Amino acid sequence: MIRSDDGNKNYSRRKFLKRGIAFALGSTSAGAAIYLALEGSKIDQFLSRSSKSILSRFGTPVHLLNSVQLSRTQEERMVKRIESLKEQHNSGGKKFENKGFTELLRRSIRNDFRKGRIVIVEGWFLSETEFGIFLYNKKKKYLG
Amino acid sequence: MIKEGRNIKNGTELEYDLCIIGSGPAGITLALEMESENKRICILEAGGKKEVVKETKEFFRGENVGLPYDIERSRSRCFGGTSNRWAGYCAMLDPEDMEEKEWVPLSGWPISFKELLPYYKKAHEIVGLSTFEYDPEKWTGKDHELLEFKGGLINHKIWYFKNLRFAEKFKKDFEKSEKIDVFLNSTVTVINKPVNSQVVRSVIVNTSETDTFTIKADHFVLACGGMENARVLLAQNEIKKGKFPNNNIGKYFIEHPHYFNSFDMLLFGKRSNSFLYRKGKVMDGDDYRIRPFFQVSSKIRDKMHFPNMVFKIIHSIKPEKSYLNILGMMKRLYRSGDRNFRISNIVIMAEQYPNSSSRITLTDKKDKYGIPFLRLDWRLTDKEVKKAFNCTEFLGRQLGESELGRLKIRLFFNKGKLKRVGYGSHHLGTTRMSKTPEQGVVDSNCMMFGVRNLSIAGSSVFPTGGCSNPTLTILAMTIRLADHLKKIL
Numbered sequence: 345m346i347r348s349d350d351g352n353k354n355y356s357r358r359k360f361l362k363r364g365i366a367f368a369l370g371s372t373s374a375g376a377a378i379y380l381a382l383e384g385s386k387i388d389q390f391l392s393r394s395s396k397s398i399l400s401r402f403g404t405p406v407h408l409l410n411s412v413q414l415s416r417t418q419e420e421r422m423v424k425r426i427e428s429l430k431e432q433h434n435s436g437g438k439k440f441e442n443k444g445f446t447e448l449l450r451r452s453i454r455n456d457f458r459k460g461r462i463v464i465v466e467g468w469f470l471s472e473t474e475f476g477i478f479l480y481n482k483k484k485k486y487l488g
Numbered sequence: 489m490i491k492e493g494r495n496i497k498n499g500t501e502l503e504y505d506l507c508i509i510g511s512g513p514a515g516i517t518l519a520l521e522m523e524s525e526n527k528r529i530c531i532l533e534a535g536g537k538k539e540v541v542k543e544t545k546e547f548f549r550g551e552n553v554g555l556p557y558d559i560e561r562s563r564s565r566c567f568g569g570t571s572n573r574w575a576g577y578c579a580m581l582d583p584e585d586m587e588e589k590e591w592v593p594l595s596g597w598p599i600s601f602k603e604l605l606p607y608y609k610k611a612h613e614i615v616g617l618s619t620f621e622y623d624p625e626k627w628t629g630k631d632h633e634l635l636e637f638k639g640g641l642i643n644h645k646i647w648y649f650k651n652l653r654f655a656e657k658f659k660k661d662f663e664k665s666e667k668i669d670v671f672l673n674s675t676v677t678v679i680n681k682p683v684n685s686q687v688v689r690s691v692i693v694n695t696s697e698t699d700t701f702t703i704k705a706d707h708f709v710l711a712c713g714g715m716e717n718a719r720v721l722l723a724q725n726e727i728k729k730g731k732f733p734n735n736n737i738g739k740y741f742i743e744h745p746h747y748f749n750s751f752d753m754l755l756f757g758k759r760s761n762s763f764l765y766r767k768g769k770v771m772d773g774d775d776y777r778i779r780p781f782f783q784v785s786s787k788i789r790d791k792m793h794f795p796n797m798v799f800k801i802i803h804s805i806k807p808e809k810s811y812l813n814i815l816g817m818m819k820r821l822y823r824s825g826d827r828n829f830r831i832s833n834i835v836i837m838a839e840q841y842p843n844s845s846s847r848i849t850l851t852d853k854k855d856k857y858g859i860p861f862l863r864l865d866w867r868l869t870d871k872e873v874k875k876a877f878n879c880t881e882f883l884g885r886q887l888g889e890s891e892l893g894r895l896k897i898r899l900f901f902n903k904g905k906l907k908r909v910g911y912g913s914h915h916l917g918t919t920r921m922s923k924t925p926e927q928g929v930v931d932s933n934c935m936m937f938g939v940r941n942l943s944i945a946g947s948s949v950f951p952t953g954g955c956s957n958p959t960l961t962i963l964a965m966t967i968r969l970a971d972h973l974k975k976i977l
Contacts, residue, residue, distance in 0.1 A: 450821060450891070457888035462881070467752075467897040468814050469884035477817070 412465050412475070422476035423483055425452070429473075449473060490537075490567075490662050493674030493695040500701040504530045504669075505977060507691065507705035509676050509720070510712035512569020513959055514945040514966045516654050517614055518709060519668050520661065521970035527977060529668045530703060532693055534675040534712075535566035537655075547675075547855050554846070554866040555909060562913035563713055567672060568655025570713055573913070577957040578615060578648040580608050580622065580964075582796060584786045585839070585954030591793050594740070594842040597951050598923045598932035604964050611963035615650055616657075617776055622646045624780045627769045633759045634780060638890040641788050642883060644780035645798055647957075649768065651776075674701075676720065677857050679708070679942075683730045686940045694857045707977055709969070711945040714915025718848045718948060719862045721919065721929075726850065726860060734937060736929050738848040741866055742917035742953045745873075746910035747836040751880065752805065754815070755893040756822055760830040765801045783955075784879055794879040795839040795872060796955040801832045814894065822891065834895075837912060838876045839955045843867060848918050868909065914958050919948040933972045934965065945969055 414422075429452055433445045456462070456471030463475040496502075505527035508515045519529050535543065543565065550559040564570045581601065588596030612620050621627070624644035628634055634644055662670050671693070677700075678692035690704045710717050718738040724731045755765075763769070768779035782799040789796060807815055815829065840846075846867040850860035884895035922928025925937035930949050936942045945966045947958040 446821060446823075453821070454889050454891065457885045460885060462885065462888075464897065465814075466810060469881065469888065469895045469897075470814070471888060474817060478813075 412463055419479055422472050423480050425473060426476045426480040490670045493671040493693065496695060496701045498699040502701065502703050504528045504703060504705045506707050507703050508709045508711055510569060511567050511670060512711060512713055513571045513654050514962050515711040516658050517963050517966045518711065518945055518970055521967055522973060523665060523667055525974055531670045532674045532676055533567050533670060533672050536672050537567050539564055539566035539572060550861045551851050551863040554864060555868060557864055557866050557911060559864055563715060568653060571654040574959060576649050576651045578617065578650060578960040579956035581954040581956050581961055585796060585952060592841050594927060595952055598921055607964035607967045608960065610967050611960050614963055615652055617648055617650060618772060627778055631762065632764045632769060633762045634764060635759050635892050637886050641785050642886045643783045643785050645783040647779050647781060649777050649779060675857055677859060678727060679724050681731055683728060686938060688939060688942050697856055707941045707973065709943045709945055714918060714947040715848060715862060717944055717946060718918035722850050723859045734925055734929050736920060738918050739844045740842045740917040740920050741846045741848055742840045742842065743866060744912040744914050744953060744955060745838045745840055745868055746912055748910040749833060750836055750898055751834040752896040752898060753832050753834050753893055755830045756818060756828055757892060758828055760828060782883060784882055794875055797836055797838040797876060797879050798955050799883060800835045802835050803833055805831050805833050807831050836880060837955050839953060840868060841872060842917060842952060843869065914947060916947045916950040916953040916958060919944045920951045921949045922951060934969045943969055
């Protein structure tokens with residue numbers, strides 16, 4: 345069973361996944377399909393929590409967020425980008441591990457800098473993705 | 489020989505082949521280069537062997553009506569000139585600094601970088617730098633790695649650093665020399681040139697308020713420094729209107745705007761702690777060192793109309809509390825330990841473009857020898873500041889895209905607008921070099937337009953200044969001038 349997000353439990357999550365995959369590969373395709381149908385929702389939950397756990401580690405620096413005057417549309421756009429990265433990660437199938445999601449974030453950050461999508465936060469030149477992570481965390485916290 | 493001007497009898501007339509006014513790096517270099525010719529040379533230095541601050545203040549007082557600038561302290565009135573305050577940075581101009589740019593009015597030198605290059609090599613010898621290597625890759629090695637920016641849009645520009653005082657280094661040479669006479673405490677107050685003549689006949693030298701002596705020479709070279717060259721010439725026009733009728737004297741004052749303490753740079757990865765960015769490459773047992781600074785490539789500068797700028801990593805700083813969130817994010821994203829993070833303070837040194845409103849004029853007040861004090865009106869345009877900011881922003885983007893670090897703006901900019909600006913005490917452009925007298929004061933050989941036997945040496949002849957400390961270029965240009973004088977004298 346997948347429990348909370350701290351480090352030790354990551355091991356059991358990975359173990360769970362490996363077992364699932366091993367089971368799926370080791371059985372007939374029909375069996376795998378049934379298994380995935382039954383456990384699919386749990387895997388989704390896990391993937392979602394996995395990227396969520398990474399995001400939550402970046403924190404919600406309120407003073408930084410307050411220092412930037414952004415319109416609601418701009419904020420929403422940035423949050424949506426993070427959500428879409430999460431979805432992209434979740435649907436990636438193979439990229440179950442944390443590393444995959446961090447890579448995805450880094451790629452998005454590189455693209456932001458390349459395309460000039462920059463936010464100046466207390467003097468820091470940050471990419472919209474980086475700032476979006478803070479905004480995302482704030483939103484999630486606010487929603488409880 | 490080094491002589492005390494005050495010991496020369498009032499009213500004495502002396503004759504030389506070449507008279508150099510000023511004993512700064514340009515004056516000293518020119519005299520030493522010309523020593524091999526069988527010529528009698530004199531150097532007239534307004535100050536003494538050592539600087540007397542009170543006297544400097546008395547003669548160099550001025551009025552500042554432009555951007556904040558310390559007129560007194562950015563000059564030195566003694567043997568060795570402003571080299572006594574030199575930070576020791578040696579760097580060549582970039583080839584494109586000397587080229588004409590259609591988006592910069594009055595840009596372009598009448599001479600090419602290629603023409604100047606051999607003189608830079610000689611300048612290295614004078615300063616005492618045993619190497620002439622400006623390829624950054626040649627200075628890399630273990631613990632001396634360079635950061636690798638993707639796409640080649642950010643380059644490294646090599647700077648040499650040598651702690652040198654010209655007066656100390658060359659004093660003995662002058663004391664021994666039989667061909668060169670250095671007169672101390674000898675201030676040129678009058679340049680005798682009839683209004684309709686193209687020849688300077690003599691100069692009158694004051695050693696006190698009452699005592700003077702005269703120097704007659706075949707050729708005169710004004711080498712008093714970027715501000716004083718203009719002041720001396722403008723003062724002559726006050727004595728006799730139309731003596732030097734060129735309208736460009738004193739105009740186009742250029743500095744290297746310094747944005748001190750303006751940015752912090754967070755660097756991550758192993759190479760962030762490379763010695764090249766810390767101490768630099770130490771040479772000859774710490775006699776001099778080499779350091780690379782960041783520079784946006786000329787291709788991008790041309791495309792985006794950015795000024796030439798160098799970003800100098802000065803020293804590491806402790807992260808402020810407000811940096812912790814950003815640092816934490818970077819550590820998690822890039823999985824880098826504390827050892828591979830470095831936060832450094834950055835100094836930016838930028839190029840300024842020629843602007844006739846940025847200038848030196850004279851005040852009504854005069855020093856005790858009757859020479860009017862100067863009035864400085866140093867100006868930067870909003871466009872220049874904005875472009876400097878945009879160029880820095882570009883570096884910030886490249887750091888991010890190359891996953892090398894992040895940039896943080898500190899004090900100097902506020903939403904791209906300038907709050908304060910520093911300077912490098914580099915006085916350029918006030919007797920600029922050009923192809924025609926309509927656009928400048930001296931020709932491509934540093935000869936003053938309309939005067940057959942007066943040359944100007946020093947940074948005042950630079951039409952544009954790039955973003956490199958000017959001393960090495962001053963020396964290179966002076967050696968080139970010496971070559972020209974060897975032909976005509």
